[in-house]
Amino acid sequence: MKINSFIFSTALLLVGFSGKSQDLKKKEDVKAIKSMCGCYEVQFNFAETFSYSKDSLYKKSPVKHETALEWVELIEDQPNKISLQHLLITGKTEESIVKHWRQDWLFENTNFYTFNKETTWNFNQLSPKEVKGQWTQKVYQVDDSPRYEGTASWVHTDGRHYWENTTDAPLPRREHTIRNDYNVLQRTNFHEITATGWIHDQDNSKIIRKDKGNNTLLAEEKGHDVYTKVDDSKCKIAQDWWKKNNSVWKKVREQWEVVFLKKKDITLEKKVDNQPLYMKLFGLKPDASKEEVAKIIESYITK
Template sequence: MKNYLLLTILFLSVSTYAQKTEDIKSIKAMCGCYEIKFKFAETFNYPKDSANYKASKVKHETALEWAQLIEDESNKISIQHLLIVGKGHIVKHWRQDWLFENTKLYDYNGFEDWKFKSLPKDKVIGQWTQKVYEVDDKPRYEGSASWIHADGRHYWENTTNAPLPRREYTQRSDYNITKRTNVHEIIKNGWIHDQDNDKIIRDEKGNDYVLAQEKGHNTYTKVDDSKCEAAQKWWVENQEFWKKVRTKWNAEFAKNKDIKLKSDIDGKPLYMHLSKLKRDASQEEINTVIDSFIVSK
């Protein structure tokens, strides 16, 4: 009986190690240079005033993007995405952090605020939290789930609340939460980001109404890293500045408290205020700008 228990423990340990190794391989597979096709279409809508409702147009876009590995630890992997626009102009895009068996998350509440929540340890065993950040590294959305490796597929799926994406908030303001079902699937020549989204109206009492639904299908096709050389160079020149920005945000997240932000100051969002700073700005200068957007409670 004792030998059986030891063998069982050994088997589980080996199995867990193999699973985590495969998870890490899949996450890191999202790094590199990619040609991207973005596709979004509003599939169904349920407006109370259907006569005046305007659905979002079908959207097709293409892009070239570099995904830079910036942190590589046993329980944390961080990937910074950089868009390459026109003849080598670089736009700092979104960032995704992956944390193993993480219990601390921020849930978007719909009013430029995120509610801190703590998950029981036994509910996140073997899971990875994907934390997605805006271009200025402020929070966007987070969710925890297990990577699945079965039948020749490698994917991660989670449903969570998020702010409106840029393609929506620049066009409409009739809802305030995008409830996203995200699927990240690694394929032979890259990866797919598949989305099934609910466009939700949430009131101050926390009542939700689904205004519409949307399908998103983004394909990332891997190309030679040399095509993204401009982004690689840009990151070398700017990484210390953004490391300081992350340091400030990490200090805020570590407080384990709800976060509420101003959408703009003097008509300009946070990323525009940060862009005015010199690349060798001090930690204190960066902290001051970010602090000005944090609403005290």
């Protein structure tokens, strides 16, 4: 009995240590995610590396080097959900602020909207076991419609803090305005926190996806975005803009959540009344009603 008692006590102790270790790991995860908030000078770099087209007239996308100033606002901070809104600063007045992409981080999330192709996302679920200890990064477009999402564990080792995942996504704006020869960008996203900010590396595959799910690799691309932290005062106009406009965008997010909770595939119209969704939402006044927001979003969802 004494031996059994010792084994039982040791097991309880190990469980206790394990639970504590998991709590500490999660705290490190949260710290890494939140460290992406603030004011950043950003360098966007993209280059098409390999092409596999058999067309002798095939032309690669031009190499892209751009810089920008971006404010990343913490808009939701819960134990299992952290939401970061990016605001692009293109000038010196509030009129130059562009509501940019949003990233939500969900702990041990099991519900996913996986990009298929064109304007369709398929709902699917993973088991709790498959996402144990992991964080899902859900990335949204400027109108808060879905873009891409994937799950993985944050890694903290040898003084490094990073997260990596591969998932399918629509064409980025830099591509869909000049390309129509592929319809899926399979992204390997790598986020690493650094001493001066963070890095978003991408190894992307440009894929032609047909109706039956057959994929043809057209080309590959390298992305290297460097976020260098600067004093928050440099992003004051973005902070002021968000204070004035955050209430209407909260209504937009809440309406999208109504859509997501249905747990059904989503297909969106590219245009309604000859306008893309983001233009209609960008035109809303800060005091727009929930009903007005809902009516606009619902008009773009294919029944």
